[in-house]
Amino acid sequence: MVTEQALSRRHAGEHADGPHRVLLLTGSIGAGHDAAAAAVGEALAGRWPDAEVLTRDVLAGMGRGAPQAFSGVYAACVRTLPWLYGSYYALLVHAAFFRAGTRAVVGRWTARAIAPLLAEHRPDLVVATVPEGVQGLAHLRRAGRLPARAVVVLSDPAPQPLWCDADLDVHLVTTDEAARRVRRAAPGAEVRVVRWPVVSAFHPPHVSDVPGDGREHRSHGVLVAGGSLGFGDLPALARAVLAAGWDAVVAAPDPRVRARLDTLAAAHPGRLEVRRRIDDPAAVTRAVDAVVTTGGGASAFEALACTRPLLVADPIPGHGRDGARLLARAGLAELCPRPADLTAALRRLADPAVHAARVAALRDRPPGEDLASALTGPAGVTRVRPEDALFWHASTARVPQVLGARIVLATPADDTTDWPALVAGRVRERAGGIEVLARRLDDTGPLRWVPTVPDPARHVDPALREASDPDAATTAAVVGAPLDPRDVGWRLTVVRTGPREVSVLAAAHHVLGDGLAVTDALTRLLTDEGTGTPVATRTNGGTPADRVPIGRRLAGIAGIAALARRGVARRGALGDPTRGGAATTRLVTRVRDAAEVRAAARTHGTGTTVLVLAVVAEALAGPGTRPVRAMVPLTTRLTTGPGAGSRAAGNRTAAVAVDLPVGPQDVDARVAAVHAAVERARASGQADGAAAVLAALGWAPGAVSRAFARLTYRARFFHLIVSVMPGLGRPVHVGGALVREVVPVLPLAEGVGLAVGAIRWNRTLGIGITLDDEVLGDEGLPARVDEAWDAVVRGARPARARQDGHRR
Known part of the structure; x- marks a missing residue:
């Protein structure tokens, strides 16, 4: 039975760099998993004696009687239906559909047992054996x-697929071949080769203990080990050992097997010792000349740690045979498929020179990494969520997915502040604690986030730039930023954009996060107050991702149907999608009075998002125009996933497709039509459908995800992007200077020539219009947006009528 151990000592502070609370997850199927857990616990206690180590049987949380049931079924299969267990193992290793299904079922089931342990103990290190x-x-x-x-x-020599997952931080194995197998089963996984995972009592015999033969004492020739469950035909193996002229000690928990062994022992007086169990396996292992095992698990590791020649005889099916073959290929064991093979192998080993050579080879084997050292390291090496991966795959040299903001600071006329140095100092002090900024992308296997410590020298331009045209400066620093999230995924440039203002131009790759995540990160990084932006959430409650109710699942299915009904966007409704690119993209910004916007929204009985959409629709409107589809990230975050309604990093906004009314109609009717279209889109479940599709893509190969992103995130499905984000309604400062306004910068998509972002900041609404003039074929859109603003927000009529030909 697994017990709790609390390892605490005095001298706090000597081991402050190590873990404080450790959760060890083991399983009571045999004794091998517990043996590896004991080795981990001992290693932790030796290196960090102040750490609290809690050991738990993960099977115990899977239901009443689960440990006994799992162990009983496993033992029965191995003993009476070995072909069935062998078939299960073969399917697990070779059949992708069976492997994926088994992983999903086992993972979801055991997650429910582990989650309460994490919540109760809040460990900073979790180890699974x-x-x-x-x-x-x-x-x-x-x-x-x-x-x-x-x-x-790994408590087995041969990793099978359930042992491997690239989303976990590191896998500790005992051979190079095992490391290669883990990397094949879980591409991108970090793997280290460590010393045998056994407690320190298992060590080579000391030569000085007994002169002459190099062992502490001589009591038996061969230890025959069938594991705690006594697998294998132990009487037949004992008979094979005796036939080779060796003495033996064997433990058999089954009384019927012990009775057969007692009969054999009676026929060979003084040569065969039969026990129910071995109370001190380390002492016995050190004392014998060789070890014979049928499983190749903990008994094998213990023998090798004691440099005892290892023979795996008639191994159990599945992982037993697989482990025996691996150890044999590595030169660590001899595989004996039949009792006769065991007899022959022991006769060869009886030659003192052969035995000495085998022992010397085990002694001279280069030791793996220290177990305690390999256990520690950074946490949070996590797989990139499919919502984030979408923007990595959609990003191209022609249309890079880089978003950002211009943060305008009001400074005195005689300002002498070294702004780049101040910003660099904030990065040095704060960026490491902000998830969006303290990670880089690893694409060597499945996309993963790797924690990193941001270097101000690489993320902050050290020079204070001068710019007479803020929009041009922002275009160069953000739209054209050469960012690579595998190396430098975000960058800050400080520009003096007027006699009494300085602007921080922030650029970040979209894979790091959406506008909400990036704005929140920048606010926490730069402001004197160190506060983040508020996050509005949907009011459907936060449901853990592994316990999404059936209603939410059905909503996802309905949402997928809604997306399918939308179909593709009308080609050519807003420019020529085959033209343009980063070189012809520019930013135009406007700053409006937030109070005026709120008043106009109240007058129309709607919100700011609808009002901005109506302005865009009015600017695009004209006789003979065709419907225009906008992709609209909502200002709320989904609450069905991790980090929802929080400052969690990543792309977590819910987007819907809205067909904008751009035909001839009066302003009030257009605003009402836009409001109705947005409400229909919200109610359709599109956001849940998109989330369901992306979640499914998370299990697909990278090539499939990349193809999906480049097929769907383009003008084939929408013509423009409009995003209105919440900011801060109260004053904040950077270096004592008031943040007067913030203007967002949105990226375009393939074939899409227009993106409009807006964010409220203090008393302003900052609007950033990203345009690709080559796609739109019209440079007059910013002026028409100004006219539309007057018409929709200020109630004035447009200065000139719309005519055909203004849009293409």
């Missing part, structure tokens, strides 16, 4: 519910 625990942790990591470092310690 059982494959069910591995899958449960991986499920929780993908759901955003495992912030702690997660380590896998």
